[in-house]
Amino acid sequence: MNRTLRFVGVRLAGMIAVLLVVSFGTFAVFYLLPTDPALMSCGKPCTPENLAVAREFMGFDKPWIQQYFDFLGAIFTGRTFGTGATAIVCPAPCFGYSFQQNESVLALIGDRLPVTVSLAVGAAVIWLVAGIAAGVASALRRGRFTDRAAMTVTLAGVSAPAYLVGLLGILLFGFTLDVVPVSGYVPLAQSPVDWAWHLVLPWLVLAFINAAVYARLSRGQMLEVLGEDFIRTARAAGLPERTVIGKYALRNVLLPVVTVFAIDLGTLLGGAVITERVFALPGLGGLLVDAVHQVDLPLLMGVSLFAAFFVVLANFVVDVLYGVLDPRARVS
Amino acid sequence: MSDLLSPGGAPVPPAAPAASRGLWRALRRDRWAQASALVIVLVIIAALAAPLLALAEGQDPYTYHTELLDPANGTGAGTLGGISGRHWFGVEPLTGRDLFAIVVYGARTSFLIGLAATVVAIVAGVLLGASAGYTGGWWDTVVSRVTDVLLGFPQLIFMIAVGAVAPAAIPRPLLLIAVIGLFGWPRIARVVRAQTLSLRGRDFVRAARALGAGGVHVFRRELLPNLWAPIIVLTTVTIPANIGLEAALSFLGVGIPPPTPSWGRSISDAINWVQTDPMFLIFPGAALFLATLAFNMLGDGLRDALDPKTAVRR
């Protein structure tokens, strides 16, 4: 128990360190860019005086390292931009204030998060189930038609750009067949049926694109496992094939699958940029792209940190899951 | 690649001849793998001989032929996007550039970037992942946290920054390979590390260590054979993914600058035209699809051939 606690403690400290490095790196890279965030708030025509005013108001006139510490400090103490009647107050925990969107970054993320989570989790369930099923079926019928067909279909998914799959899906199912809505998002709380109905097509598109890796990985792993002594022993002992595959083999297939899955899901929670765009889903991915294109540093910092948090969390969960899935891999 | 692991640069014996002979024999039995290898070789030849092929057609991928376009909508005039004896694959909409020349020249760009970046990612990922999983301790912690950082890093902004900031003196292909490789290896490393952690506790690895085998020996003889399956799978899906990434990066401004042809850019351009000039998408798309399919099929064959356990069962 004590060791588990220590393990968790060390990993948590590691997570915070990673997030700090990511935030610092993002900040530093942003300042490498030959762009000026104040230019977006300068107006037209942009006179040097206007530019200076905008820069000072947004806090971009200070040295960049000090801006970084201001950003970190605001998480604990909050922050006020400008002075007097028109000052903008961002209370703690303040992850920045987006001058482009007129909103605290935290509130913006809070608005968009449910969309991205709905999209990512739904799609992940589909591709995980479909991918593993296809992989295992292929492995059991290796070299035969089922194998080649399943691998070719999943391969089509990985070879096709998300934008193409999404647009063709919309053309086919949305316009030609007219069976599903083509865009928009309905909150789960408002109507669970409409929520799922609007997400069916994005889920399928995302799952189609992502399933290939899982199918191939589980196929390879399954073939590997089928050659292992314990499977042969189990078969020799006369256990039914269903039990051998379901109980012994599958469990061993999951390890690399779970690893890739955690990374994919973590990344996806940070925003599925193209899918969100094609289906007009207001998620985190779109927010990040806006942040990049509007040179919106606070928003960029906030969304990046948030995305990084998911990735780090996913990796942490995987490490813990290893112990459950494979006792031999328990961290010593 | 194992040479890189030996700390003092100590010579490591080359792979046993028996193993490669077995590999060859196994591959010779697999027709799918043979067909795939043939396709890959053909594409590589096409890439290398691109200028000759274009010369045979009498075209180049750069010259505008706006007179060949349908004035009504800007696509190639005539059937199927302007396919003719002079333009074997038709011409590109809005420019009239020869699509056949673009596709064969594009093979150069896409293969160079896709393969080289994959090699970088796989080599770095396997070495770091396996060493982290095998040695554990502080090295494991460092590698794991670095992968966390890279995976959590906003790659989009980084790539834009690099493209805008990198001096023009650095060749773009090199920059692309480095950037794609840098963000590609952590994924590989995570999987390999997990697999190694699991293998480390197995009897045969323990036995080898108990017999006094060194890290390099254990890695080569005990770990690597058991890592091939996931490595090959990851490699074969990483290549097409990287070719696609190259196209995406072209849009962000860090890809191979136009007018140098690239499949990825052609496909991205062609998506908009899918309803009016489908051949514009089909030719580069089919080239990419065939090549990636071949890589995957060959990957499967290799995996089976390399894996001693499944090979025995054949």
Place this chain on the structure above:
Amino acid sequence: MDRRDFLKAVGLTAGVSGAGALLAACNANEQSGGAGTVTVSSGGTLYVLYDVTSQRLDPAKSSSLAITTSGLIHRRLTAWTTSADAPATVVPDLATDTGRASADGKTWTYTLKPGLKMSDGTPITSAEIKYGIERSFDAAFSGGLGYHKTLLDGGSSYTGPFKGGDLASIETPDPQTIVFHLARPYGDWPWIVSMPAFAPVPKGKGTDANYDSSPIASGPYQVASLTKGVEIRLTRNPNWDAKTDLARTGLPDEIVYQLGQDSGVIAQRLLASSGNDAFGFGASFVNPAQLAQIRTSPAAKNQLVTSKSGALAYLALNVRRGPLANLKVRQAFQYAIDKTAFQIATAGNADLAGPVASTLITQGITGREEFDLYPAPPNGDVAKAKQLLAEAGFPNGIENLDFPVSTANNRADLAQALQAALQRAGIQTKLRPLDDDAWTAIATGNDDNAYDLTLSSWQPDFPSANSNIQPLFGTSEIGNGGYNLSRYSVPEVDALITQAQGTVDPAAAGKLWAQADRRILQDAPVVPLIYTRNSFLHGSKVGDFVIGEFPAYPNYLQLGLAK
């Protein structure tokens, strides 16, 4: 009588109330042009499908044209009327005329129409206008069109009403009168007061950033709800009086903006026009591939509206760097370029792309003179270009010119057409595609040596030649975010600009601008390419979808829906 001609006529003669009465009476009318005519009437919900994710609704922060979104919500002192076959005109909006200038062109006086109210009931007086303008000077509300900030006397050092108190150069002798004192003579002031910052704001309101989400309206519509990045819903402002408004018809009951839509999907939805999509239009340009698709379908053609002219696309040559400092070399560029290839790369054919350009002042601007200093076939005169290069001392051509280009708006594709054309004359360029922000930073930055040539496009902010010439060729616009991308600085031209800006009589000013146009092109700092036409797609039941000669955007203020 066509209603638009009528409006234009009364706009210029200020027959205000009569026009309004007639306007209210003829709500049902037809749109001419295009085989399918849509009969519009009052009522219904108009959908605006947009690929961007945010819209500035705070008048201080808005930089939108007078005829688009902010114009639906905010009235200003003056407004624009547009017509498919005539230059845009400035008409009185909240004021009774377009402004009375003092003899020196430095003092402008406006009288407000009586009895107008905002959506919250506040009467619109000179105090609300003055407060709205003053508010735009506060650092918290910067970002909008700010031509007035340097033109108003004392504006350069003013910090807004919350910290800087009162701006003395705006006088309000009585609630109906407002007087502006300018730092220098400025003949285009009537256009400046049509900008969003000249909308009324109730005194004391709008102190926080949220005013951008819930501004108080003076136009036909007010914000009913706003979900950031997703949707803006506008409903009728009960206090708007159609009889007093020359620019807005206010036909739909509601207007809904759907933001963050993919442009490919927008086109498909509008072409299908099923359900509410029939009542929608796309606020962003239709791309060449979509144009090709639309042109193959006769039904779709009726839903496509292409402007007669538009922004000037031009190749800027950095006159401060390398071989391009040589006039002969820049003249060679004028002949080497293939404008036909550029048109095809823009939209598939010359018709949709827009006419070949030879002047800096764009079509649809009063006072424009047509001329061509470098006559050549549209696909160029390569021999002449080579000859000029040889005369300049480059008989073997020029190598390695740095050509950064933004990846936004197909620019990288367009630049390839230019690159291929220049190649014919032995001019070799290296394309450097960059994300739009990075490109802007380099092109408008302070480093004169950051590039050799670049591709850009300029849409004036208001329909005066002033807005074509000064931002692109004034010495003050080099670097610091300015758009003088050629880094062109000639004292004679600067003097001409100052003189033309200070000329109050539009005809006299127009002559000076045309003179400046010619004078600048003698130095060949840019290659004018085309006047880019913009194409927009609308649903099958949207009518009165008209794009004027200027600007090349549909007039949102006059759209109507079929039943």
